[in-house]
Amino acid sequence: xxxxxxxxxxxxxxxxxxxxxxxxxxxxxxxxxxxxxxxxxxxxxxxxxxxxxxxxxxxxxxxxxxxxxxxxxxxxxxxxxxxxxxxxxxxxxxxxxxxxxxxxxxxxxxxxxxxxxxxxxxxxxxxxxxxxxxxxxxxxxxxxxxxxxxxxxxxxxxxxxxxxxxxxxxxxxxxxxxxxxxxxxxxxxxxxxxxxxxxxxxxxxxxxxxxxxxxxxxxxxxxxxxxxxxxxxxxxxxxxxxxxxxxxxxxxxxxxxxxxxxxxxxxxxxxxxxxxxxxxxxxxxxxxxxxxxxxxxxxxxxxxxxxxxxxxxxxxxxxxxxxxxxxxxxxxxxxxxxxxxxxxxxxxxxxxxxxxxxxxxxxxxxxxxxxxxxxxxxxxxxxxxxxxxxxxxxxxxxxxxxxxxxxxxxxxxxxxxxxxxxxxxxxxxxxxxxxxxxxxxxxxxxxxxxxxxxxxxxxxxxxxxxxxxxxxxxxxxxxxxxxxxxxxxxxxxxxxxxxxxxxxxxxxxxxxxxxxxxxxxxxxxxxxxxxxxxxxxxxxxxxxxxxxxxxxxxxxxxxxxxxxxxxxxxxxxxxxxxxxxxxxxxxxxxxxxxxxxxxxxxxxxxxxxxxxxxxxxxxxxxxxxxxxxxxx
Ligand code: UTP
Numbered sequence: 336x337x338x339x340x341x342x343x344x345x346x347x348x349x350x351x352x353x354x355x356x357x358x359x360x361x362x363x364x365x366x367x368x369x370x371x372x373x374x375x376x377x378x379x380x381x382x383x384x385x386x387x388x389x390x391x392x393x394x395x396x397x398x399x400x401x402x403x404x405x406x407x408x409x410x411x412x413x414x415x416x417x418x419x420x421x422x423x424x425x426x427x428x429x430x431x432x433x434x435x436x437x438x439x440x441x442x443x444x445x446x447x448x449x450x451x452x453x454x455x456x457x458x459x460x461x462x463x464x465x466x467x468x469x470x471x472x473x474x475x476x477x478x479x480x481x482x483x484x485x486x487x488x489x490x491x492x493x494x495x496x497x498x499x500x501x502x503x504x505x506x507x508x509x510x511x512x513x514x515x516x517x518x519x520x521x522x523x524x525x526x527x528x529x530x531x532x533x534x535x536x537x538x539x540x541x542x543x544x545x546x547x548x549x550x551x552x553x554x555x556x557x558x559x560x561x562x563x564x565x566x567x568x569x570x571x572x573x574x575x576x577x578x579x580x581x582x583x584x585x586x587x588x589x590x591x592x593x594x595x596x597x598x599x600x601x602x603x604x605x606x607x608x609x610x611x612x613x614x615x616x617x618x619x620x621x622x623x624x625x626x627x628x629x630x631x632x633x634x635x636x637x638x639x640x641x642x643x644x645x646x647x648x649x650x651x652x653x654x655x656x657x658x659x660x661x662x663x664x665x666x667x668x669x670x671x672x673x674x675x676x677x678x679x680x681x682x683x684x685x686x687x688x689x690x691x692x693x694x695x696x697x698x699x700x701x702x703x704x705x706x707x708x709x710x711x712x713x714x715x716x717x718x719x720x721x722x723x724x725x726x727x728x729x730x731x732x733x734x735x736x737x738x739x740x741x742x743x744x745x746x747x748x749x750x751x752x753x754x755x756x757x758x759x760x761x762x763x764x765x766x767x768x769x770x771x772x773x774x775x776x777x778x779x780x781x782x783x784x785x786x787x788x789x790x791x792x793x794x795x796x797x798x799x800x801x802x803x804x805x806x807x808x809x810x811x812x813x814x815x816x817x818x819x820x821x822x823x824x825x826x827x828x829x830x831x832x833x834x835x836x837x838x839x840x841x842x843x844x845x846x847x848x849x850x851x852x853x854x855x856x857x858x859x860x861x862x863x864x865x866x867x868x869x870x871x872x873x874x875x876x877x878x879x880x881x882x883x884x885x886x887x888x889x890x891x892x893x894x895x896x897x898x899x900x901x902x903x904x905x906x907x908x909x910x911x912x913x914x915x916x917x918x919x920x921x922x923x924x925x926x927x928x929x930x931x932x933x934x935x936x937x938x939x940x941x942x943x944x945x946x947x948x949x950x951x952x953x954x955x956x957x958x959x960x961x962x963x964x965x966x967x
Contacts, residue, residue: 349375355386362393367400370407377418379577385584395585402587409565411599411729417567421575421752424734429573429743434733435665435677435685442704443664443674445650445771446638450778451819451868458637459867460519465640466633467516467526469617470610470716471509472601473502474594474756475542476535476564477623482802483786485940487541491783492941493626494806495949496857496926497888501624502545504862506530506552506559508629511862529610531560533597539563562604564596565589569749578749588749594622595754599728607720618719620712620756624783626809628711630816631779633867635772636713645718646760646769648676651776653707655697656683658797660757661705662771674769676708676757706773709780710757722763730754731761777815781808787933787946791849799850802945807852814839814855814881816871838880848933848946856881856901857926860889863911886926891915891959904951909959917957924953 350357356371363371374382386396407414427434448455479488489502499507513528534542543561546552551559566589569578580586597620601607610618617639621628631649639647648662660676663685677685682705683695698704736750760769776798783805785793790801798804817837842853858881865871876897881887885901891909895916899905903923909915927950933943942948 349380353380353383355383356380359383359386359389359393359396361389362396363400366404370400370403373407373413373415374403374577377415378574379418381576382579382587392585395583399585399587405565406568406587406589410567411727414568417752418575418577420732421570421734422573424732424752425570425573425575425736428734428736433688435681437667437669438665438685439667439689440677440682440685440691440705441664441666443662443769443771445662445706445773446642447706447773448634448638450775450816455634456867456869458634458641459869460633460637461640462633462635462637463512463515463867464519465516465617465636466512466528467520468615469619469636470529470531470606470615471505472531472533472597472618472620473505473623474533474597474620475623476533476538476591476594476596478537478591479623479784481784481786481789482624482944484802484944487538487545488623488783489542490545491624491802491944492806493624493783494809494857494859495942495945496810496859496886497861497890499861500545501626502542503549503552504626505621505629506554508632508862508866510553511866512633515866527555527558529560529606529615530554530558531562531601531606533562533564533594533600535564535591536566537591560606562597562600562606564592564600567592567751569751571749572745573743590749590751591753592751593753594756595730595732595758597756598723598730598759602723602728607716607723611716611720616716618714618716620714622710622782624805625709625711625780626783626805627777627779627781627812629862629866630812631711631772631774634774635711638770638772639713639715642770643715643768644713644770645715645767646674646763647713648757648769648771649709649711649713649779650706650771650773651709651780652700652702652773653705654701655695655703657703657707659707659709661695661703662708663705670765672765673760673763674771675760676710676755677705706771708757709782712757712759714759718767722759722767726762730756731758777808777812781805781812787848787850787944793850795851799852801848801850802941803847803850803852803947806945807854809859810855810857811842811853813858813860814842816868817858817875817879817881819868820872820875836877836879837875840881840883840885843883845928847928847930848944850946854883854928856883856885856887858885858887861891863892864889864894884925884927886954894959904954905957906954907957907959909957913959915957915959921955923955926951926954 410417475489490500492498493501493504569588571578578588580588635649658679660678661682663677664674666672687694732752732754737747739745782800783802784800790799793799818839820837842855874895878898879896880900882902886904888906893914894907898918900920903925905921928947929950931948
């Protein structure tokens with residue numbers, strides 16, 4: 336009777352509206368009644384429409400309420416807030432409302448860096464110093480549907496010369512930054528940079544297994560913190576009626592809410608306050624498959640420190656209409672301003688509607704004046720905590736229903752609210768210091784997102800963003816870094832022109848998995864060999880040259896190259912204490928890239944997905960043990 340009156344508070348005729356619920360009242364406890372009240376109040380009676388009589392499927396009904404309880408607990412403001420937000424956003428979507436109504440776009444201010452110049456080196460040094468006050472957050476909850484790789488994306492090798500997977504590369508980079516940061520400040524105390532991974536039900540267990548089976552890639556297990564995002568309820572119509580799983584009438588259909596969840600999760604986990612109390616100042620967010628990212632991190636963190644940015648978005652030069660968002664300042668007629676990412680398909684109409692007749696067009700530099708957002712963010716911890724305390728971690732959301740027809744009354748399939756990590760600045764006050772750091776694409780951005788078939792269809796000149804292009808980008812970046820060294824030496828040591836610098840052969844052009852790519856010499860190094868340009872400068876001296884066939888692996892902090900001529904494969908592993916000086920000529924059959932068909936099921940997927948396999952014909956291996964000397 337008590338339960339009956341509880342539900343009657345919501346609506347008098349609830350029993351006829353939700354007879355399935357009425358006949359099961361006897362098995363519900365008070366918490367479940369509370370949840371049922373919420374659902375009825377939000378017009379979700381249909382969820383109980385096909386419930387069996389009490390005594391049948393009772394366990395499943397319990398599971399239903401357990402799921403409702405999770406969905407309610409995981410959303411800021413609970414399920415009611417979710418449904419109400421959805422109704423507003425669905426109404427806006429149906430009305431075709433322009434989210435930028437009243438806003439005038441302009442180019443925000445930020446820092447444009449030139450790799451290798453004095454400014455860049457200065458920012459890198461500032462960034463390394465500050466790294467001991469940073470926490471790193473990897474968002475890795477995505478399904479990776481576009482890549483179609485069977486395992487989690489962070490387990491994929493970033494390149495196959497060493498076979499280092501993305502997660503290993505990220506962890507090793509953080510460990511090296513941690514050590515370099517303390518060393519630079521000549522501080523003897525030991526700092527452990529927190530390393531957070533946001534997972535989801537799709538990625539949590541495999542991520543944990545990958546870490547455990549590899550001893551956390553050298554990081555202390557308690558330095559790695561996994562936080563799991565939950566999915567959100569799917570919606571069947573514009574009234575935000577929650578969708579049931581087509582295969583189970585006692586289960587709500589759910590889908591991912593997007594990487595924006597990372598903010599509410601960090602807020603509710605209590606980690607942010609803990610970090611602030613421990614003296615940390617920065618939180619760096621980044622994504623699962625960008626093998627170049629850590630080449631850009633030290634300098635961009637240096638920009639955050641030097642410029643005092645509350646929000647610093649990493650960006651690359653963007654061609655007009657290129658399919659990446661543009662970082663844009665928006666100023667409203669009512670005085671509001673914000674600096675945010677505007678998706679490429681929204682930028683052109685926004686510009687045209689606000690007096691820019693050419694829309695999204697290139698400027699004098701040949702690039703769009705709006706830098707291309709690569710979704711790596713550096714936030715200053717203090718202002719970040721202030722903002723999340725105000726918003727309770729909620730982040731601006733959007734909905735993207737696929738309508739059946741122009742009446743926009745029904746959907747082709749259920750939809751849900753989504754949110755993006757980069758939309759965090761949307762709610763910031765106009766006093767917030769929001770900037771960006773632009774670096775060359777070759778240095779900073781080569782994500783692995785697309786499967787071979789889709790990548791092969793990418794129009795010529797646009798990036799493939801495949802496993803093939805991601806790997807080639809790493810070799811190219813390393814070669815261009817070494818070439819930069821060559822240019823500097825050439826300029827500064829003009830009298831020693833013939834001896835100076837590093838000569839890198841030009842790349843060959845090859846087609847793998849239907850994608851035309853440049854193969855540069857396969858020069859790779861572990862983060863402990865070099866994380867910054869200054870590290871490379873210290874370790875590579877004059878007179879080195881690499882043929883296009885060259886493959887080199889540098890694994891050890893004290894390996895020095897001088898007068899090395901490589902035409903083949905050279906692998907150097909040296910323990911931390913070993914100093915290895917390498918010079919002279921190395922020539923052997925080397926390692927050759929042989930085409931492999933992605934449809935060939937006999938190949939491991941991480942190989943077929945990139946369309947080539949490295950055939951290891953011959954190599955010179957040097958093992959640097961303690962007190963080992965030079966190798967000629
Ligand atoms: P992507 O845009 O690459 O999406 O995510 P995705 O879900 O991984 O891949 P597709 O679209 O299904 O092919 C960018 C980053 O955000 C993370 C991903 O793991 C990736 O690092 N992400 C995405 C989350 O952490 N959670 C999400 O709900 C979505």
